[in-house]
Amino acid sequence: MAGRTLYDKLWDSHLVKQNSDGSSLIYIDRHVIHEVTSPQAFEGLRLANRMPWRLDTNIATPDHNISTDKTERDAGVAGMSDEVSRIQVQTLDDNCDLYGIKEFKINEMGQGIVHVMGPELGATMPGMTVVCGDSHTATHGALACLAHGVGTSEVEHVLATQCLVAKKMKNMRVTVDGIVGAGVTPKDVVLAIIGKIGTAGGNEHAIEFTGSVFRDMSIEGRMTVCNMAIEAGARVGMVAVDQKTIDYCKGRQFVPQGEMWDQAVEYWNRLTSDEDAQFDTEVAMHADDIAPQVTWGTSPEMVAPVTASVPTLQEQSNEEQRKGLERALEYMGLEGGQAIESIAVDRVFIGSCTNSRIEDMRAAAAVAKGRTVASSVKQVLIVPGSQMVKAQAEAEGLDKIFTEAGMDWREPGCSMCLAMNADKLGAGEHCASTSNRNFEGRQGNGGRTHLMSPAMAAAAAVAGHIVDVRTFDGGVE
Amino acid sequence: MKAFTTHRGLAGPMDRANVDTDMIIPKQFLKSIKRSGFGPNLFDELRYMDEGQPGADCSKRPVNPDFPLNQARFKGASILLARKNFGCGSSREHAPWALEDYGFNAVIAPSYADIFYNNCFKNGLLPVVLTEEQVDILFNEMDVEEGYQLSVDLHEQTVTSDSGHIFSFELDEFRKECLLKGLDEIGLTLQEADAIKAYEANRAEQHPWVFGAIK
Numbered sequence: 195m196a197g198r199t200l201y202d203k204l205w206d207s208h209l210v211k212q213n214s215d216g217s218s219l220i221y222i223d224r225h226v227i228h229e230v231t232s233p234q235a236f237e238g239l240r241l242a243n244r245m246p247w248r249l250d251t252n253i254a255t256p257d258h259n260i261s262t263d264k265t266e267r268d269a270g271v272a273g274m275s276d277e278v279s280r281i282q283v284q285t286l287d288d289n290c291d292l293y294g295i296k297e298f299k300i301n302e303m304g305q306g307i308v309h310v311m312g313p314e315l316g317a318t319m320p321g322m323t324v325v326c327g328d329s330h331t332a333t334h335g336a337l338a339c340l341a342h343g344v345g346t347s348e349v350e351h352v353l354a355t356q357c358l359v360a361k362k363m364k365n366m367r368v369t370v371d372g373i374v375g376a377g378v379t380p381k382d383v384v385l386a387i388i389g390k391i392g393t394a395g396g397n398e399h400a401i402e403f404t405g406s407v408f409r410d411m412s413i414e415g416r417m418t419v420c421n422m423a424i425e426a427g428a429r430v431g432m433v434a435v436d437q438k439t440i441d442y443c444k445g446r447q448f449v450p451q452g453e454m455w456d457q458a459v460e461y462w463n464r465l466t467s468d469e470d471a472q473f474d475t476e477v478a479m480h481a482d483d484i485a486p487q488v489t490w491g492t493s494p495e496m497v498a499p500v501t502a503s504v505p506t507l508q509e510q511s512n513e514e515q516r517k518g519l520e521r522a523l524e525y526m527g528l529e530g531g532q533a534i535e536s537i538a539v540d541r542v543f544i545g546s547c548t549n550s551r552i553e554d555m556r557a558a559a560a561v562a563k564g565r566t567v568a569s570s571v572k573q574v575l576i577v578p579g580s581q582m583v584k585a586q587a588e589a590e591g592l593d594k595i596f597t598e599a600g601m602d603w604r605e606p607g608c609s610m611c612l613a614m615n616a617d618k619l620g621a622g623e624h625c626a627s628t629s630n631r632n633f634e635g636r637q638g639n640g641g642r643t644h645l646m647s648p649a650m651a652a653a654a655a656v657a658g659h660i661v662d663v664r665t666f667d668g669g670v671e
Numbered sequence: 672m673k674a675f676t677t678h679r680g681l682a683g684p685m686d687r688a689n690v691d692t693d694m695i696i697p698k699q700f701l702k703s704i705k706r707s708g709f710g711p712n713l714f715d716e717l718r719y720m721d722e723g724q725p726g727a728d729c730s731k732r733p734v735n736p737d738f739p740l741n742q743a744r745f746k747g748a749s750i751l752l753a754r755k756n757f758g759c760g761s762s763r764e765h766a767p768w769a770l771e772d773y774g775f776n777a778v779i780a781p782s783y784a785d786i787f788y789n790n791c792f793k794n795g796l797l798p799v800v801l802t803e804e805q806v807d808i809l810f811n812e813m814d815v816e817e818g819y820q821l822s823v824d825l826h827e828q829t830v831t832s833d834s835g836h837i838f839s840f841e842l843d844e845f846r847k848e849c850l851l852k853g854l855d856e857i858g859l860t861l862q863e864a865d866a867i868k869a870y871e872a873n874r875a876e877q878h879p880w881v882f883g884a885i886k
Contacts, residue, residue, distance in 0.1 A: 250882060250885045282704055322881065347856075356867060
C-alpha cells in the first residue's frame with residue numbers, strides 16, 4: 195500500500211461513512227464557537243427542535259466584536275457601548291448557558307481569540323478534527339490537527355450531528371529548507387509562500403508545511419504559518435507532530451495526564467506523513483530567498499520584500515494583472531516603483547489570531563524597548579490574543595515597555611484585524627498590521643493595510659514609516 | 672433548504688478577480704443575529720458613497736453611479752457574472768445570505784474559494800463554474816446587449832444564452848442532489864445516527880482523551 199500523508203491519516207481516522215455519491219461523513223472532535231457566526235446556528239437548532247449531539251466537544255468564547263478598551267471591558271457584557279454587538283455577545287452567553295456549553299466569558303481567564311485560546315488551553319490536541327465558524331481555524335493545524343473554517347450552516351450541522359458531509363481535498367506539500375536569517379519570522383515565511391503560489395494557489399488543497407524551517411520553528415510560529423493557509427486559498431494547513439508538539443501540549447488544562455497522556459503521545463507521534471506518501475502538488479522554497487515581507491496591495495499575494503519597490507504597471511504581463519494592480523495602487527494611494535520603505539504609517543496594529551501570542555508580544559517589545567513611537571503615528575494598538583497571553587506579558591513587564599514607548603496595551607480580542615469593534619482605520623490611513631488580510635475596507639472603510647511581522651510593525655511604529663527591522667536604528671536582533 | 676432546479680434571469684456583472692467576502696458583505700453587518708436582511712448591504716462599500724451602518728435605511732443613502740449593479744439596466748439581476756476566486760477570505764455565510772437576499776439565484780465564475788463555494792449550496796444559491804473563456808464570452812455578450820438573460824439548468828448542468836451558447840458545468844453529485852431537492856442536510860446526517868454512535872464507541876476506546884475533557 196502506498197504511504198499516506200498526514201492529511202490522509204487524519205481523514206481516514208475520522209471517516210464515519212463513505213457514501214456512494216462521493217461524499218463522506220467526517221467526525222468532528224472539537225468545535226470552537228464565537229459570537230458572530232453562531233447565533234443563527236443555535237436558532238436553527240431551536241426551529242428544528244434539535245439538541246446538540248455532544249456537549250463535551252464544544253468550547254466557546256466571545257472575541258470578534260468585543261471592546262479592547264479596559265474601561266469598557268471592565269463593565270462586562272452589560273457595559274458594551276455598541277448595542278448591536280452587546281446583543282450578539284449576550285446571545286452567545288445565553289445559548290451556552292441554555293445548552294450547557296463550556297464558555298470562557300468576556301473577562302474570564304481563558305477567554306481570547308478562538309485560535310489562540312484553543313491550543314493554549316489544550317482544547318485542541320494533535321490528531322483532532324477541529325472546526326469553527328471562522329476561516330482562520332487552520333491555525334490549529336500547527337498541532338497536526340485537521341482544522342478548517344466552516345459557515346454557519348455547518349456550525350449548526352456539527353452542533354446537531356457532530357459530523358460534516360465533506361469531500362476529501364487534495365494534498366499539497368510546501369517545503370521550505372534552510373535556516374531563516376535574522377529578522378525573518380514565521381509571518382515572513384508564510385507571506386513569501388502566499389506571494390509565490392497566490393491567493394488561490396491552495397484552493398481545493400490541504401497544505402502540509404515541511405522542511406527544516408518549520409521543524410526549527412516554535413509551535414507558536416507554526417500557528418502563524420498555518421493560520422494564513424487560507425490566505426493562499428487552502429482551508430487546511432498542517433505541520434506534523436514532533437517533540438516540540440508534545441512538549442507544547444504537556445500540562446495544558448484539557449490535555450490528559452498519567453497513563454492516558456502516555457497513550458495519547460504514543461498515538462500523536464505517528465501523526466506524520468509516510469516517507470513514500472504522494473502529494474498532488476509540491477511547492478519548494480529556500481530560506482535564503484526570504485526577507486522580511488510587507489504587503490503593498492489589497493490581497494495577501496500582493497507582497498514583496500521590505501527592500502523592494504511597489505510593482506509598476508509596465509512590469510505586468512497581461513491586461514487582467516494590469517487592471518488589478520491599477521485598482522490596488524489607487525486604493526492604497528501608492529505609485530508604482532515607490533520604495534516600500536518610503537510608505538508612512540498612520541496607525542499600527544499588533545495582534546490578531548495570526549500574531550498575538552506571547553512570542554509575538556516579546557518580538558514587538560524587543561523592538562519597542564527604550565524607543566518611542568514616532569510623533570506622526572496616531573495610534574499603536576498592542577492587543578494580546580488572550581487573557582493568558584496578557585497575564586504572561588504583564589508578568590514579564592512587556593506592557594510597561596509598550597506603554598513607555600507610547601503604545602496602547604489593550605484587552606484581548608480580534609480588534610483591528612477585522613474592525614468589528616471601535617478599533618479601526620479612518621479612510622486613507624495606512625496601517626502597519628500583524629493581521630492576516632489587507633482587503634479593501636478590512637480594517638475600516640477606506641483603510642490601507644500593510645501586513646508584516648510583529649517586529650516589523652513595532653519598527654514601523656518607531657520610524658513612522660515602513661522600515662527594514664534588520665537595519666533600522668542600528669539593527670535589531 | 673431552498674431548492675434550485677432551473678432559473679432564467681437577468682445577468683449582472685462583478686468584473687474583478689479575487690472578490691473577497693469582506694467586499695461582498697462588510698464586517699459591521701455581521702453583528703446581526705439574524706439570517707436575513709443582508710441584501711441592501713451587498714457590496715456595500717462599492718455600492719454606496721457613504722459608510723454603511725447596521726440598521727440604517729439604505730434607500731436614503733447616496734449610491735455610487737459607477738458601480739455597475741447600480742445601473743438601471745442591471746436592476747433585478749438574478750445571475751451574477753463574476754471572475755476567478757470569487758468569495759475568497761472570511762468564512763462568513765453572510766456572503767451567500769447577502770447575495771441571495773439581494774435576489775441572486777446563481778453565480779457564474781471560473782473559480783471560487785472553497786468555503787464560499789460550500790456555503791452557497793446551503794442556501795439555495797448555485798455557484799456555477801465555467802472556463803475563463805466561457806465567462807469572457809458571457810461578459811462580452813452582456814456588455815453589448817441590454818436586458819441580457821441567461822438560463823441555468825441544474826438538472827442538465829448547463830448555462831444557455833439566447834445567442835445559442837450552451838455551456839456545460841460540473842459539480843459534485845451529492846451537492847447537486849441536495850440542491851435539486853432542497854434537502855435538509857442535518858436531517859439526512861441524523862439518519863446515520865447509528866453509524867455515528869458506533870464510530871464514537873470505537874473512538875472512545877482508542878482515543879479516550881478526545882471525550883469528556885471539556886466540562
